Amino acid sequence: MRSALRRTFLRRPSTLAERNFVADALRTETVGGALLLIAAVVALIWANSGWSNSYEDLKNYHLGPESLHLNLSLGSWASDGLLAVFFFVAGIELKRELVVGELRSPSAAALPVIAAVCGMAMPALFYFAVNAGGDNLDGWAIPTATDIAFALAVLAVIGTNLPSALRAFLLTLAVVDDLLAILVIAVFYTDQVKFWALGVAVAGLVVFYLLQRYRVRGWWFYVPLALVIWVLVHESGVHATVAGVAMGLLMRVLPDKDEEASPAEHLEHVVRPISAGIAVPVFALFSAGVAVSATALGDVFTHRMPLGIVLGLVLGKAIGIFGGTYLAARFTRAELNEDLAWADVLGLAMLAGVGFTVSLLISELAFDTDPGMTDQAKAAVLTGSLLAALGAAVLLRIRNNRYRALIDAEDRDDDGDGIPDIYQEDARRAHDAKLKQAPKGFGGTSGD
Known part of the structure; x- marks a missing residue:
């Protein structure tokens, strides 16, 4: 009776469509993560070369209409504009998880939500513990974020595969983490709010929702509206990336009968490659260029602020x-998938310590008036992310043979019908269980 009441934790996606969605999403993020790594390396080399002045000149080059208060540096355009695209995709992912994914059921959502909350609270506690009594407490949120693209790129580099159960948990964890990160940015890193601009932006979001609600199609409606909403949120003083996640959450994720794919699914296929392949790498190019020297690296481990981040x-x-x-x-009362071990959860938890993109963004927000502190925080983010990645790589690599066997079992299709046998077996077991639960004598013989 006890085992019957338990449900499985880290189970593989219940349907083939869900498994394929997770695989496609993470495949795009992996490619984006590789570009992210390249951009970060280029930025570091450039910023520490004889052409470092040209790097700073490019990063600080201003353009945009002054009348709209949008005469911003290229670095600001990357963090405020391009990352809004990244968070738009995150908003769509979250909406999908809430409606048809792992978060649609409170019992299923409990584990990834609790994991994400604890995964943000504990790094903040470490930071506060190290910096107690100091003047740098504004940086507490820097180590709380996870960069799934960077993490997946690490897995790709070391040649480690993850079975679908671990990939689905990692994706869900990252989605919740992104939402919490944008809430932290909106609440704790907004100094002054222009309520008239925020109010008009909210009105624009209502219009956006109504267009979705009444099935209005056509990019010429949505793109201008999205730009207006972004400008208004930027003008309000709330970080402009909030506009992206808000619009993502308003997208319709369930297709109508006459639709092959929902608007959210269609737009995600279009925008995700732009986010992973352009927006995030360009942001990294402008944000990861910090001066690295033996002295700077020593400061990471001897000064309280960067040590707290690491x-x-x-x-x-x-x-x-x-x-x-x-x-x-x-x-x-959740029971761990019998094919996996708690060491696999620890490996994913260590991998989540790769906090690149959003951590760099929060570094700029936390110490926006002190470039020296910003660079020190960014150096700590790079160091901490590298150490977390190395630790996770070692642990997950040890389990790689087990993962490969699980993936082979998931992909096996002996009858050649294009559907993995394991999902057909699951369907048969579910059907047999349903028949056993049906009252005897109903729709068949009484069994006498």
């Missing part, structure tokens, strides 16, 4: 996600 990413993330997941599984 410890938060390397230890805080791992302890928070693993501990939160373990305790939540015990209290919700």
